[in-house]
Amino acid sequence: MIFTIFKKELKDTLRDKRTLMMMLVIPVLIFPVILNVFVGISSSFQEEAAQKELKIGFVGEDNNYFLEQLKSLPESMGKKKIIVYKDSVSLKADIKIDSIQIGMFTANNFSSSLENKKPAKLTVFYNATDVGVKKRAETYVKTIEDIALQERYIDLNLDVAQLTPIETSYSNTASDKEMIGKLAGGILPYIFIAFGFLGCMYPAIDLFTGEKERGTIETLLTTPVARWQILFGKMGVVVLSGLLAASAALLGLFFSIEVMDIVENEELLNVVHGILNFKFILLLFLLLLPLTVFFAGIMIPIAVYAKSFKEAQSIITPINLLVVLPAMIGFFPGIKLTMITAMIPVVNIVLSTKELIAGTLDYSLLGVSFAVMILIAVIAVFVSYKQFDKETNVVT
Amino acid sequence: MIEIQNLRKEFVLSKQQRKELNTKDSIATAVDGIDFTCKPGRVFSLLGPNGAGKTTTLRMISTIFKPTAGSIKIDGIDAIANPREARKKIGFLTGSTGLYARLTPNEVIKYFADLYEVPKDKFEERKESLYTLLDMHDFQGKRIGKLSTGMKQKVSICRTMIHDPEVVVFDEPTSGLDVITAENIIELIRSCKNEGKTVIFSSHIMSEVDLLCDDLAIIHKGKMLFNGEMSDFKSQMQTDNLTAEFIRIVKSNTPIES
Structure with a gap:
């Protein structure tokens, strides 16, 4: 029943x-x-981020080491356009109106500090609401820092291995x-x-x-x-x-x-x-x-x-x-x-x-x-x- | 045969119901100790104004409600102790009965035949005779939702009669129906009587009662005011027509000996 x-x-x-x-x-x-919406949105975000041309404002002396290195970074690290500014005030103002996304300010003694094997000072301006911009700036800066460091090792005749007391690698055990x-x-x-x-x-x-x-x-x-x-x-x-x-x-x-x-x-x-x-x-x-x-x-x-x-x-x-x-x-x-x-x-x-x-x-x-x-x-x-x-x- | 003795039904009122009914009583008595007998081959009519307790009485007979006190026997079966056996004997039809709109008449009839455990050969024979009698062949395969009120009423009748019940209970069967559709019900009640079935129907339409019933009971506020044969009722009338007499009895609210 x-x-x-x-x-x-x-x-x-x-x-x-x-x-x-x-x-x-x-x-x-x-x-x-x-899934369609999720995959569609995330891939379009990635594509957009990769294709977006980053405008970088730069303040520094003529023939600045950092500027030259920045210009020579390959296109594969993301498209970029460098605009040279006279001062940091206009640099910050342009970030605010989004006509540039990153501002890089080097002190007057940047090149001389580098030559004298002292820390050269760099300030990076960015707008944190512009997602992903800081990460790209960090990548550029880290790459140039590494190049400068390698050059310093060679100049000072130092062995890199001797300056690395612990070499750590992190391995994920989860599948x-x-x-x-x-x-x-x-x-x-x-x-x-x-x-x-x-x-x-x-x-x-x-x-x-x-x-x-x-x-x-x-x-x-x-x-x-x-x-x-x-x-x-x-x-x-x-x-x-x-x-x-x-x-x-x-x-x-x-x-x-x-x-x-x-x-x-x-x-x-x-x-x-x-x-x-x-x-x-x-x-x-x-x-x-x-x-x-x-x-x-x-x-x-x-x-x-x-x-x-x-x-x-x-x-x-x-x-x-x-x-x-x-x-x-x-x-x-x-x-x-x-x-x-x-x-x-x-x-x-x-x-x-x-x-x-x-x-x-x-x-x-x-x-x-x-x-x-x-x-x-x-x-x-x-x-x-x-x-x-x-x-x-x-x-x- | 339906034998009712000292039948009583009380409902426990919720807070909201007490408020709606404007009463402090926690219990409402819908049926208050009534007795009557419906005999085979005769039509018994249960009369009363709205709220008299007609539907509650018929629902107790059909075992939908359990009585608070009293006894109900359907063809000798104690309907309170053995409701499922009693239900096998009963066909139940109300004017407000809906049907499953997404099913076809064939499917509904088969469903109810299965619920009543009608044997296959008997089912085919019974279905064929009811379809012919009610002229249902043309719309047997159509969805019920697409049928007219008259056609739906025929399906309801067929559903009620498919297991060939010995007792047929009609609760205001013609309410809301036009005269042509109501005629199907009147015919059905007549044929049930002729076949020797026990028929009980509730109504407040006096012309219908006059046309069909052999025995009659008038209830008001759950109490029995009259119980006897139609001929006795007519002979005791103090007014010149049935409707006026019905109103007079209900208004006086005093039981009349048949």
Whole structure:
């Protein structure tokens, strides 16, 4: 009997354009759109930054060593145009109006200080709101400083090795998979949770409040089917819709990476290929299942209680924020899956998925997360049953 | 056969409901100890003004609501102790019953036949005879949302009768319908009577009651004011028409012996 109700409700739901939109169309499109916009913006920023001609104002004596070195820096270090100024006042004024981006001021004794093997003073003016300009100035200055230093070593007949007491090299032990998993892995479960919730929302309202509003529930309750069977049949469709929405988002991710080739970054691609495997998807759905049951379990009592679609929607929407916001915790790189975080519903799903992507998942903590989710899902289902069994809630 | 004894239904009022009803009572009594019997092959009419307790009574008979006290027997089955068995015997139709707009008549009828566990061969036979009777063949595959009110009403009737119920409960079945569409319901009630089914219907339209009913009960504020045969009611009338008599009884609010 539960299956008869499930079959009918599924058919009814799949014929509702609004639900289909939220359940399948938007989740499928979300990853291609986000990735396209993200990749498009970041690559256009990089291109723009690389192609942008940097205007550098310079104040200093004639035949200045620094100016000559600056002029001879190769084009590959970024296009630049050097304008010579008489004083620092006009130099700073022009930075303000953005007619130049960097101002380089050398003291009068710059060349003589260099010749006398003393520190020559250079001041670099820049506008910090002009993102990336300081970094380019630092690159130019560091290159010229290195050239000057090498020349000084030769002049003084010094051995570079003797002047380097400690040679340090930093080596990252984390794999690309771990890095991307820990740093960006939170986004993936967040999107699955958000769509899982949205996927549940419309069917929950339609199958409970909608049935009340249309006056069909009364007839259904006069059939020889137990109320819990009606509840479970309908709940099955709500849960399936949430899972379908999350699957549609996963399909969208697969599509954008494998078919549309949006992502070109090889490290990221390797990680994504690594996670889009059977084991990952199976574990992800294993975690999403109790979560979606929990979502259905908190939405159904509201949908049963509400008298109209609008009322149900206005109560469930703020709950969306309450439930989905904790999922954002996954965005913070430092938060890990521990015994404590594994006890926090929703957060435990995000962190487990994150660790799963990073390949550092502790399966005992996964077990705890799963048990906690099952427990709250059971509680939510029980609350739904109690509400659905209340005759004044169901029939208006 | 429907046998009702000392039936009572109380609702606990929420704070908001108390405010809306302007009362300090925490409990509202919708039905206050009523008794009546509906016999097979006869049409029983439950009359009363708005808020009299007609719908609550019919909902208790159909097992949607659980009574606070009293007993209900549907063809000998205790509907309170064994509601699912009782429901198998009942067909329920209200004037405000909606249908699933995204499904077709065929799908709705099959769904309800499955819920009532109608055997496949019996279903096909029953469906064919109802489709022919109600002239439903032309629109059986169209989405219900695209059907006219009259067509929808026919689907509702077919849905109510698909499991061949022995007891049929109609809650203001013609409310909001035009005369032509309402005629389908009148016909249905007549044919149910002729087939020997037990029929109970609630209404406040006296002409409809006069046309159809054999037995009659008038309730007001949850209490029974009259319960007897239509012929007895007519013989005791103190006014010259049924509507005036109905208004007089409700206004006097005193029970009349049949």
